[in-house]
Amino acid sequence: MKYFYLIAILGFCIACQSSQKLKGKDLSSGWNYGDILEYQLNVPNNPSLVINHTPDYQYENLYLLIEQKLGSQDKIDTVSLQLADELGYWKGDCSTTNCKLSLEGLIEANSESIRLHQYSREKTLQHIRSIDIVY
Secondary structure, three states: OHHHHHHHHHHHHHHHOOOOEEOOOOOOOOEEOOOEEEEEOOOOOOOEEEEEEOOOOOOOEEEEEEEEEEOOEEEEEEEEEEOEOOOOOEOOEEOOOOEEEEEEOOOOOOOOEEEEEEOOOOOEEOOEEEEEEEO
16 A cells, blocks of 8 residues: 555656746747747757647748757757658647647757757748747
8 A cells, every 4th residue: 555655656746747848939920031039048858849830831841040059069950840741741739720840859958058040941931830949
């Protein structure tokens, strides 16, 4: 019986741990080419990038330039994030009004700051609602 209580308390403690979320700028009115999303963080684990977009987003990918400050080192990457599969179906959780895709491995642990640049050919990118960082 004492093991039951120990397991119950342990399960409760694990359930209470929640992830932290750094909310990005509201992009529902469009993401201009020159607008940079900036996040200040310093977390020991690997954060996820969470893309929130509408099903009306007109492309199957999203091009980003990602700048990371890692102590005295700066890391810059250009990435193409696949939001849809080869048949055009959205990846992640999608409803009739919103799609949410969580991507891991793009942001390194212990990054002090992150800067995201919209790197498409569009002057203003429509239907991306926000980009959040969850850790």
